[in-house]
Amino acid sequence: MVISRFFCPQPLASRSLAELPPATAHHALRVLRLGVGDAVTLFDGTGGEYAGRIVETARGVRVQLEEWRDIERESPLELMLAQALPSGDRMDWIVQKAVELGVARIQPLGAARSVVRLSGERAARRVDHWRQVAIAACEQCGRNRLPVIEPILDLRQWLGRQAQDNGMCRLLLAPGGAQRLRALSGMRRFVLLVGPEGGLSEDEAVAAKMTGFADLSLGPRVLRTETAGPAALAALGAQHGDL
Numbered sequence: 001m002v003i004s005r006f007f008c009p010q011p012l013a014s015r016s017l018a019e020l021p022p023a024t025a026h027h028a029l030r031v032l033r034l035g036v037g038d039a040v041t042l043f044d045g046t047g048g049e050y051a052g053r054i055v056e057t058a059r060g061v062r063v064q065l066e067e068w069r070d071i072e073r074e075s076p077l078e079l080m081l082a083q084a085l086p087s088g089d090r091m092d093w094i095v096q097k098a099v100e101l102g103v104a105r106i107q108p109l110g111a112a113r114s115v116v117r118l119s120g121e122r123a124a125r126r127v128d129h130w131r132q133v134a135i136a137a138c139e140q141c142g143r144n145r146l147p148v149i150e151p152i153l154d155l156r157q158w159l160g161r162q163a164q165d166n167g168m169c170r171l172l173l174a175p176g177g178a179q180r181l182r183a184l185s186g187m188r189r190f191v192l193l194v195g196p197e198g199g200l201s202e203d204e205a206v207a208a209k210m211t212g213f214a215d216l217s218l219g220p221r222v223l224r225t226e227t228a229g230p231a232a233l234a235a236l237g238a239q240h241g242d243l
Contacts, residue, residue: 004032005041005049005139007146008063012044018052018063025061028054034061043138045146047072073142075102076242078189080168081229084111084155084196085118090226095130095149099137101233102242105148106130109155113198123152155204159211162191171216172208173228174199178215181235190236192216194229 006024020028028034036054040063043049048070056062081103083094091108098106108127110117118126131149138146162170169187173194184190193213200208209215218231 003039003041004028004034005043005142007135007139008042008044010044012042012050012065012068014050014065014068016065017055018042018050018065020061020063022060028061029057043144045138045144047144049144072144074145075104075237076188077102077236077240078168079103079233079236080105080107080191081233082107082109082158082191082193083229084109084194084200084225085114085116085152086196086225087115091126091130092133094226094229095133096137097230098233099134099143099147100141101230102237103147103233105150106134107150107158108152109158110152111155111196112201112204114196118152127151155200156207159207162211170208170211170213171232172200172205172213173218173223173232174205174215175222176215176217178217180217181232181239184236184240187240192229192232194225194232197225 006020006028008018008020010018012018034040034054036057038054040052040054041049042052042063042065048068050068051066052063054061055064079102081098083091083106085091085108095106127149134147134149168189168191169184170191171193173192193208216232218228218235223231
């Protein structure tokens, strides 16, 4: 039997009562059809999870927490995906799959060839939306720590910040790249940079290489922007991580 999992941002403690956030409570009652007496699992994003049981549904959903379980399902790799904004709702899919595959941090980027242009309140709303997508993915896949979804940055601005961090293996996903994943044995910290539908501009690619990014090939076929990041994360997990 599959036990439903819910993210609850309030600090949780064993043998206490927790109340689900309104949107989560609505999903539990109206979509999953849960009721009093049903077992659930709650997590607050700081690690571990709590077994619990629903004890009230009349005025919100209250859960009696039982024992805390020291369960972690994080990747042994430190994985960051820097994704240039794609068109449509493709970023939702990228965030969802990257979370399932163990990414620790996602950096949305505005690039020269990005079709979508977001700034100000629109950008903030989209980032908040992607954070909710990440939470839902954690609930589904069993992760008890929330990955970080960073505010949108201009690609060149972000590259300037990367120049100050020398501890990561930096990879630019590019057709025909010279770097191969099998040659990266022993490395544990990765930044994957993915361009938009049209790829990075020539100037952006040069700037990335000057910041230490090496072109990484994922084979002879050209992958879509929404495929490249998750494919690289899965390959890294298979070769160097926990798959």
